[in-house]
Amino acid sequence: MATGESPVKAGSYQNSVVDELLQRDPGKDLSRINQRLLDYVNREPVSALRAIDIKVPQVTFPEGQDVPEINATEFEINHLRSAMASHGCLIIRGLFNRRTMADFCRVIDLAMEATNGKPKQDEHAAHISEMFSNPPSKFSSLLPEPSLSYARKFHRDGGSAMCVESASISEHLLELYASVGIKKIVADYLGEAPCLSALKWVLRRPTLPINRDGWHQDGAFMGQGINSLNMWIAANHCGGKSGAPGMDLLPQRLTEILGAGEGEAVFDWSVSDHAMKTSQSKHAVIAPVFEAGDALFFDHFLLHRTQYGNDFIRPRYAIETWFFGEKNFPRNQVPLSW
Ligand SMILES: O=C(O)CCC(=O)C(=O)O
Numbered sequence: 001m002a003t004g005e006s007p008v009k010a011g012s013y014q015n016s017v018v019d020e021l022l023q024r025d026p027g028k029d030l031s032r033i034n035q036r037l038l039d040y041v042n043r044e045p046v047s048a049l050r051a052i053d054i055k056v057p058q059v060t061f062p063e064g065q066d067v068p069e070i071n072a073t074e075f076e077i078n079h080l081r082s083a084m085a086s087h088g089c090l091i092i093r094g095l096f097n098r099r100t101m102a103d104f105c106r107v108i109d110l111a112m113e114a115t116n117g118k119p120k121q122d123e124h125a126a127h128i129s130e131m132f133s134n135p136p137s138k139f140s141s142l143l144p145e146p147s148l149s150y151a152r153k154f155h156r157d158g159g160s161a162m163c164v165e166s167a168s169i170s171e172h173l174l175e176l177y178a179s180v181g182i183k184k185i186v187a188d189y190l191g192e193a194p195c196l197s198a199l200k201w202v203l204r205r206p207t208l209p210i211n212r213d214g215w216h217q218d219g220a221f222m223g224q225g226i227n228s229l230n231m232w233i234a235a236n237h238c239g240g241k242s243g244a245p246g247m248d249l250l251p252q253r254l255t256e257i258l259g260a261g262e263g264e265a266v267f268d269w270s271v272s273d274h275a276m277k278t279s280q281s282k283h284a285v286i287a288p289v290f291e292a293g294d295a296l297f298f299d300h301f302l303l304h305r306t307q308y309g310n311d312f313i314r315p316r317y318a319i320e321t322w323f324f325g326e327k328n329f330p331r332n333q334v335p336l337s338w
Contacts, residue, residue, distance in 0.1 A: 017103035018110070021168055022127055029167035030136055037138040037164075037198065039337035040329075048328045050227040051190050052255065052299065056081040066286045067091055067251045067296075072180075077188045080297060084189070087251040089298040091288060096180060101235040101292040105317040107169065108203045108235065111161045115152070131166040139164055139198060142334050151199065159207035163319075164198045164336070173319070174338065182231065183338060190227050192325040198334035200230075200322035205315050206306050210245050212273045214308070218322070219300030220257050222333055227325035228300045234290035235317035238307075244316040245307040246290050250276070252283045254301040276303070 059082040061068040068083035069091035083090035113125055114132035140148055155161050163170045177183065186194040200218070222228065232247065239246020276285070287307045290296070298304065322333065329335045 036336035096293040194323040214305040227328035240289035244314040250303040
């Protein structure tokens with residue numbers, strides 16, 4: 001499908017995640033998410049020690065890996081510490097159940113459908129649409145207009161949606177994360193309890209064609225001094241030559257933000273393809289292959305972009321969740337408690 005769109009089809013289907021979402025209590029979820037946002041309203045960031053400032057023991061990963069990777073069944077926290085220190089990223093294979101993530105592709109389709117403003121085709125689409133038209137009231141006061149409309153348009157145009165637009169999807173994801181031990185992994189890595197970001201907790205199905213000049217480091221707009229960890233979960237088979245865009249990465253431990261480079265960068269926080277090609281990096285750019293349920297971890301210094309190419313034939317689905325230290329967080333990313 002040349003546009004990367006996956007139109008939601010009417011009709012019956014089996015999808016346990018959609019079913020579970022439909023059984024949730026939206027009122028309860030909404031008040032929980034509002035409270036999470038409220039918890040940070042009067043909290044000021046403190047520049048505490050960051051995970052990347054701490055010297056860590058080096059773990060040996062198998063030979064021949066461009067990006068360090070480990071199976072979820074063998075994972076220990078030092079894999080994450082060590083890989084972040086040497087390459088700025090780690091892939092944990094099979095961290096989430098493949099079937100659950102495949103179900104999430106449907107949820108992401110419905111979320112995209114919900115935000116496009118067109119009439120909904122079936123009962124499930126209408127219901128999920130309702131979930132996405134019911135954001136926490138605190139969110140709009142924390143992101144006053146025109147910022148909220150700008151953020152929504154930015155996501156709609158690029159093929160993404162903010163999780164907090166649906167309190168039930170957000171709460172469901174937090175329960176899923178807790179069930180596989182993500183809260184403990186993130187706290188152990190950051191060295192402090194984590195919070196999340198309302199702006200950078202995103203369901204993704206990137207619109208094709210992909211922008212060539214989308215290289216960026218999230219620290220360019222989050223700030224450099226923060227304590228961060230992003231968990232990017234692939235919800236379908238993507239990357240490499242799979243036919244669906246994964247992620248292009250420069251697997252290198254960077255500790256500063258690079259300039260935009262001359263000319264073509266798309267935003268004042270992005271880096272042009274030309275600047276990347278002429279950089280002095282000793283590491284090659286790579287585009288790993290992901291299966292549904294694999295997770296890529298990285299922080300606000302990693303240079304990455306949605307995998308660039310013009311021969312993609314399938315949409316790609318992913319869930320991006322940025323975590324920050326409960327003390328050392330970027331206020332501009334609208335933090336919420338966990
Ligand atoms: O999913 C993508 O293609 C882009 C994700 C991204 O840029 C990020 O997680 O910071």
